[in-house]
Amino acid sequence: MCRRSLLAVLTAAAILFPLPSGLAFAAAKPNIVLVTLDSARADHMGFLGSRHKLTPNLDRIAAQSLVFDRTYAQAPLTVVSYASILSGTYPQTHGATEFGAPLSNSVPFLPDILHSAGYNTVAFVGSIELDPRNGLAPGFDRGFNHYSAAFRQPQPGQGRPAAVERLGSKVVAEANAWLAANSESPFFLWINLSDAHASHSGSYDAGITSADAAVGKLVAALQAKKLYDDALIVVASDHGESLGSHGEETHGVFLYDETIHVPLLVKLPQNQNAGKRVRSRASLVDIAPTILEVAAIPVPSQMQGQSLLRIAKGSSSADQPVYSRTDFPQRAFGWSSLESWRAGKFLYIRAPRPELYDLATDSGATHNLAHSSTAAAETMAAQLEAFDSRLKNQGTASDTGLTASQLQKLASLGYVGLQKSTAGPNATAKGSDP
Ligand SMILES: [Zn+2]
Known part of the structure; x- marks a missing residue:
């Protein structure tokens, strides 16, 4: 160009996308909850049009959120995609891979930035791939006060699920115990639910339902502590699942919608813009800069995503x-x-x-x-x-x-x-x- x-x-940009305004946040530093549903396909979400009633709890959050109809992952791979979510950068910039390449200290990292801004930063993850010590994500614990991923490498002969995945119910139980014992605000709480990825429950749909039920328990705990309404809650998936389309069973090889189109909800503090649907495309790299924007923390220039609030306010024809x-x-x-x-x-x-x-x-x-x-x-x-x-x-x-x-x-x-x-x-x- x-x-x-x-x-x-x-x-054209100045005309189409005036800077976001009119959104006022009561708390300068809201509590932030990032819920990631591993392998959740957009078309299996009730709030995105699925008729299969797999996600009643997520649908309730959606009614209080900005709902992004067309969000796309930057990669169909767990570690690569989470690196994009947490760094706000594209895969070729952050350099993380599914083969254990460490996340470089020079890449901006949302938990690290929030920690420096005074946030209590905690993670509860359900997938061994995201265990910085025993998995494939070295460097992912940067900036976290507490990172729960107590996995051990599977021994020969052990089945994969028991050794390498934790059910969402267990992950959320641990997170809720933390919430019960900690009232120190502001906090950044990352919950990773791998139920659909692991399919402990036998089928993909059952995995989605299981993750959704875990989300329901998390929301109940936040509401019981009166933390829900004022929190910024972002729900997203790292990638979808092919389930046989294009000859692919899982994810990673292709870039079709089955694995790239993902759900995204942004529940703003005080549930501002509740239920507003956004038709313009969004990207997972947009999450980190948007969280910083809502928390009134400067967005590092290295971040490559854009403001989801700006996208939500933009012309639908853009x-x-x-x-x-x-x-x-x-x-x-x-x-x-x-x-x-x-x-x-x-x-x-x-x-x-x-x-x-x-x-x-x-x-x-x-x-x-x-x-x-x-x-x-x-x-x-x-x-x-x-x-x-x-x-x-x-x-x-x-x-x-x-x-x-x-x-x-x-x-x-x-x-x-x-x-x-x-x-x-x-x-x-x-x-x-x-
Ligand atoms: Zn994944």
């Missing part, structure tokens, strides 16, 4: 492109990494054999138009390429001729990466061997 068109984007990638096919099988770009009505996937789907008429992404709709495919490819090279070049004010505040605005719109991180390609390569 040349400088002139960047400025055109800025002008298109918000979304970028995702997976390096798993390359790292695990020596295949190609995949990247996707969702814009307008299209899903474009950059692969050795490119794919283009018109999601307005083909929501299951079954009919590849890359060779029949070549103009659309080329436009999508060019947009993806421009986004990619901006992340790679890590443009700064001095080398683009734009001012820091102009770049900040572009970054908030998802057009440019601002970070100057040491966790680039080298950090990614190091320690990445399976």
Whole structure:
């Protein structure tokens, strides 16, 4: 994108996305609860249109939240996606992988920032993958006062579930015991529920129901302590689950909606904007900067997500492109990494054999138009390429001729990466061997 068109984007941005205003938060530092449901598909949530009644507790939170209809994960992989959620950066910036590459200290990390701002920071996680000591997420405990992930590596012959996953009911029981014993505010409480991922309960749907029931117990405990109404509560999933679509059983290899479209709820303090639905696309990288914004803590310039409050206030006709990638096919099988770009009505996937789907008429992404709709495919490819090279070049004010505040605005719109991180390609390569 040349400088002139960047400025055109800025002008359009100023018109379409005035800075958020009109939201007033009584407490400068609200308690913050981040609930992550591992592997929860958007289309299994009642508040997103599922008729299967799997999520009554989440539906009740949704009635008091901003509901983002179209939120997309930046990767279909647990560790990579949580690194994006907690750092507000894209996978190629934070460098975390499913193969134990540590989260670099140079990457901004929400719990660390909140801790520095005076928050009591605690985590209760249900997946061994997120155990910094015995799992695949070294560095994830940075900034936490308490990080409960008491896993041990499975021994040969042990079944996977008992050794590597904890039921949501157990995770929430521990969190509620902590809540009962601690009234020190403000706190940041992260609850990770892996029931759907583990499918202890036999089926995927039962796993969703089990996670939802655990959420209900957490909400009851918050309400009993009169902490619910004033808290900022964010509910999201790290990725979905293919369940056989496109020939994939679980997640990690492909970038279709089954694994990339995820639920996202933002319950603001005093339940402001309760039940408001947001149609514009949102990304999981947007969560960390939004939490900081609500807590009135400056957002580090390295964070690449944008304000969900701004998206919620934006014109519903404004298109918000979304970028995702997976390096798993390359790292695990020596295949190609995949990247996707969702814009307008299209899903474009950059692969050795490119794919283009018109999601307005083909929501299951079954009919590849890359060779029949070549103009659309080329436009999508060019947009993806421009986004990619901006992340790679890590443009700064001095080398683009734009001012820091102009770049900040572009970054908030998802057009440019601002970070100057040491966790680039080298950090990614190091320690990445399976
Ligand atoms: Zn996961």
